[in-house]
Each structure stands twice: as structure tokens, then as C-alpha cells.
Amino acid sequence: MLAVAREEKLPSEAKQIIKDPMVLEFLGLKRETSYYEKDLESAIITHLQDFLLEMGNGFSFVARQKRLHIEGDEFFIDLVLYNRLLQCFVIIETKTTKLTHESIGQLQMYVNYYDRTEKQSYENPTIGILLCADKNDAVVKFTLPENNKNIIASKYQLYLPTEQQLIDEVKEVKKEIEKLDQETSNT
Structure with missing residues (x-):
């Protein structure tokens, strides 16, 4: 991601420029309240410049609530962007709940x-x-084909973690690394 940002190389796939997690603190949504997908989407549109910067390099806005007509049925895509570096459309679906396999199918x-x-x-x-708002990586893995490179589930956070949350996360990652090192030395 840093090489792409410094323009030392062009991205070859979406995962090189899409952040996970994204920190959307600039949206101003209150921590204590529940909100609907339309509230999240409206906040993103209100703060579109900040959102595009958080997404990464090369993004531009195309449409909001893009209506699709498919043989008499209507569907609405939350956001359509375009990435000039990847030279492709980027479809964004927002969910204020934990990711489901149905949501992945809708996006597909x-x-x-x-x-x-x-x-x-x-x-x-x-x-x-x-x-x-939350995801289970195993659900993503088993819902999508093994060779998938075009559908990405990205968790968002409305606020930066507290100091204690960061310490706990570092401890957890350290345990995982130590476990991997131990497994590698045993083989």
C-alpha cells in the first residue's frame, strides 16, 4: 500500500488499495446511538471528500442509490465510485450490522x-x-469463490481505538506470532 501511495508502482488488485478496517470517525456519528444504513450513507455523502481520502488513492464519485432495473425488479446500489488507478468501477454496499452471506450475494x-x-x-x-460494522472472515471465505479478487469485505470503525484497546490488540497479535513461531520450530 505504501509503494502504491508513493506512486512507485501501480496496484494490481483491489486489496492493495482498499483499507480494512476503515476509520470513519470524521462522519460524526455518535458512539452511543444506533443508526440505519441510510444514516451511514448520508454521513458518507456529507463528508464525501474525507471518505474518498480514507478509501485510498484514485477514487472519484459516480452515483448514490444507483437504480438498476433487472427484468421488472428494482435494486439500489448504495454508492458507485470509479478508481482511475485500477481503471474500474467500485461498488460499495453499506451495512450497519455484521456481514452476512446474503449481503455478499447482493453485492456480487x-x-x-x-x-x-x-x-x-x-x-x-x-x-x-x-x-x-463487523465481519466473520470465514463466512467471507466460504461464500466467495477461492479465486475471488473482486469482492472485498471491509470492516469500518466509527472511532479510533482507545489506548487500552490498542494494547490488547498488540498483545493478541504478539500471542499469534509466538504461536506461529512455536509451530514452525516444531516442524
Whole structure:
């Protein structure tokens, strides 16, 4: 990600420029209150410049609540962006709850639609980002094909972690590294 940011190399896949987790503290959503997806989306639009900067390099806004008509059914994509570095559309679905396999399927349909009807021949495949309050990486892994590179589940945080949360996280990562080192030395 740093090499891409310093423009030393162009990204070859979405995971090189999409942050996970994203810190959306600038949205100003109160920590204590519950909110709806439309509240999250409205806050993102209100703070669009900050959101695009948090997303990473090369993003531009295309549409909000993009309406799709598919043989009589209507669907609405929360946000459509374009990334000039990756040369592709980026579909964002926001979820204020934990990620579900149904949400991944919904996003996959939107990505397929854009690839088949909107994408030009010179553009790269559409990327889908499921921006969710919480996620289970195993659910993501088993819902998507093994060779998936176009659907990304990214957790968002409305606030930076406290000092104690950072200390706990460092301790947890340290334990995982020590466990891996021990397993490697045993083999």
C-alpha cells in the first residue's frame, strides 16, 4: 500500500488499495446511538471528500442509490465510485450490522451487472466492497469463490481505538506470532 501511495508502482488488485478496517470517525456519528444504513450513507455523502481520502488513492464519485432495473425488479446500489488507478468501477454496499452471506450475494449481483452492462472493454473488472460494522472472515471465505479478487469485505470503525484497546490488540497479535513461531520450530 505504501509503494502504491508513493506512486512507485501501480496496484494490481483491489486489496492493495482498499483499507480494512476503515476509520470513519470524521462522519460524526455518535458512539452511543444506533443508526440505519441510510444514516451511514448520508454521513458518507456529507463528508464525501474525507471518505474518498480514507478509501485510498484514485477514487472519484459516480452515483448514490444507483437504480438498476433487472427484468421488472428494482435494486439500489448504495454508492458507485470509479478508481482511475485500477481503471474500474467500485461498488460499495453499506451495512450497519455484521456481514452476512446474503449481503455478499447482493453485492456480487451488482458487480456482475456492472461488468456485463456498464464496463467498457478497456476497463478492468468491477470491484465490490461490503462496508460492514463487523465481519466473520470465514463466512467471507466460504461464500466467495477461492479465486475471488473482486469482492472485498471491509470492516469500518466509527472511532479510533482507545489506548487500552490498542494494547490488547498488540498483545493478541504478539500471542499469534509466538504461536506461529512455536509451530514452525516444531516442524
